[in-house]
Amino acid sequence: MNKTIALIFCFIASSLLFAAEDPIKTLVNEGVQFHEQGQYDEAIAKYKQAEKKAPKNALVKYEMAFSYHAKRELDKALSYAKAATKLDTKGLDENLYSLMGSIYDEKGMPDSALAIYREGFKKSPNSANIPYNATITFMRKNNADSAYAWIMHSINNTRTHEGCYYYAGFLASQTGRWPAFYAYTMYSTFITKKDEIIRDNLSRLYGKTKSLVEKKGAESNFSADIKQTGSDSTVNKSFLLFVASMLATDSLNNRMLYEKDSTSAQQMEFLIHVLEKCVKEIAYADGFDDSIRRFYQGLISERLIDAFIYTICEPIDRPTFAQWFIKHRSDQARLYQWFNKAWLML
Numbered sequence: 001m002n003k004t005i006a007l008i009f010c011f012i013a014s015s016l017l018f019a020a021e022d023p024i025k026t027l028v029n030e031g032v033q034f035h036e037q038g039q040y041d042e043a044i045a046k047y048k049q050a051e052k053k054a055p056k057n058a059l060v061k062y063e064m065a066f067s068y069h070a071k072r073e074l075d076k077a078l079s080y081a082k083a084a085t086k087l088d089t090k091g092l093d094e095n096l097y098s099l100m101g102s103i104y105d106e107k108g109m110p111d112s113a114l115a116i117y118r119e120g121f122k123k124s125p126n127s128a129n130i131p132y133n134a135t136i137t138f139m140r141k142n143n144a145d146s147a148y149a150w151i152m153h154s155i156n157n158t159r160t161h162e163g164c165y166y167y168a169g170f171l172a173s174q175t176g177r178w179p180a181f182y183a184y185t186m187y188s189t190f191i192t193k194k195d196e197i198i199r200d201n202l203s204r205l206y207g208k209t210k211s212l213v214e215k216k217g218a219e220s221n222f223s224a225d226i227k228q229t230g231s232d233s234t235v236n237k238s239f240l241l242f243v244a245s246m247l248a249t250d251s252l253n254n255r256m257l258y259e260k261d262s263t264s265a266q267q268m269e270f271l272i273h274v275l276e277k278c279v280k281e282i283a284y285a286d287g288f289d290d291s292i293r294r295f296y297q298g299l300i301s302e303r304l305i306d307a308f309i310y311t312i313c314e315p316i317d318r319p320t321f322a323q324w325f326i327k328h329r330s331d332q333a334r335l336y337q338w339f340n341k342a343w344l345m346l
Contacts, residue, residue, distance in 0.1 A: 024054045028063055035067050043067045058087035062096050069103060078103045093123040094130060101133050110137050121153065128158035135167055144174045155184075155289055159344055162192040169201065172288075173208060179239045180288035181208065182278045187292060189312040190339075198315055206267060209274055210258070212244050235287040242281055246274065268317040275309045298343060307335040 031046035047064045054060060061084035068077035081100045089096055097120025104113035117134040124130060131153035138147035148171040154164040169185030172178070182205070189201040247257045252269055261267045283296035299305050306324075311332060314321040325332065 024050050024057060024060065027053075028059060031063055031067070035063070035070065040067045040071045056087055058084040058089045058092055058096075061087070062089075062092055062099070065096075065099060065103075069099060074103050074107055078107075089123075093120060094127040096120070097123065098127075098129045098133050101130070101137070105133075105137050105140070110141055113137050117150075126157050128154045128161050128164060131157075132161065132164055132167075135171075139167075139171075144171055147171055148175055148177070152289065156291070159291070160191060162188060162194065162197065165191065166197050166201070169204070173204060176236055177287060178236050178243075179282045179285040182275070183282045183285075183288055183292050183296065186275060186279075186308075186312055187295065190308065195315075198312075202271070202313065202316060205275070206271055209243065209247070209271075212240060212247060235285060239281065239285060243274070243278070246277055264317040265320050268313050268320050271313050271316065272309055275313070276305055279305050279309070295343060298338070302334070302338050304331065304335045304338060307331040311335065 027046050027050035031043040031050070034040070034043035034046060044064060044067050047060055047067065050057065050060045051064070061080045065077045065080035065084065068074075068080060078100065081096060081103065084092070084096055085100075097116055101113040101116040101120065104110070104116060114134060114137055117130050117137070120130045121127060121134075131150045135147045135151040135154065138144075138150060147167075151164060151168045151171060154161060155168055158164055165184050165188035169181055169183075169188050172180035172184055185201050185205055189198055189205075192198060192201075250257050250273065252273055255266070257270060257273065261270055279296050279299060283293060283300055285293070299308050307328065310321055310324045310328070
């Protein structure tokens, strides 16, 4: 083929490819770009152009609802979202029903929001976002037990959604599920990139642990901390007895664990000791999902407990962490390698 014919062929092929491009997809993509830049009116204008060409396109109506929601025009957002549900929503259900539930929630209609989340979860049983949103709604209704049940649906469908594990730990503490509290709160601290979540988690791990034994350390005081819930009440009591016994008997450098810590280094020393033992306990405890137990069993089998605990406790006292890291840099590298290449791939 000579050069002239080759050039003509390329031109024709490019022209055909351009002509075959979906004009609806083009308009939607342009609208999304406007939305991401905060230009919601411009985005909506693009979607309306697309709607004229394809009035039964669910994606167009969803994107319209999404932009109206961003503008806080909730009635219009809800109207377009409802219209989308009557069309072919393949591939859209998780985002669409999450959006509709959020709109109802923001309109002060939590029961309607929950009804939408239930409907959406039936359509998308592998969703982590829909049950996560339902969890938030139940928390606003001060229904911690139902919130915990829904966050477990999220946990079963994700290993990296930091909000799911954060609320799982928080709700476990609210409902007296103590092995789950330690398991989810530690995991949440490890996977999150948000400083406020890390600080809150470490504060709760430290404060809740210290509260399990009276300041004088003479005997356990469970009256304020044990809340029997469901079939795992025996598990909770057994775990609390384990923690309380550890706090009452173990010592660090001639200091009892329950003594008041006055420095960040002592606080880190306290948590390192307690959490290392907790990992070994919760790895085979009942009362929460098998997935997170397997995570802690993996830490044990891979000899990564210290690397995990020092890594999550780093913000408490970075000089102490630095001293550990100098000697154990390879262990932390192994921890992340195992987490990314083995745990997340299971």
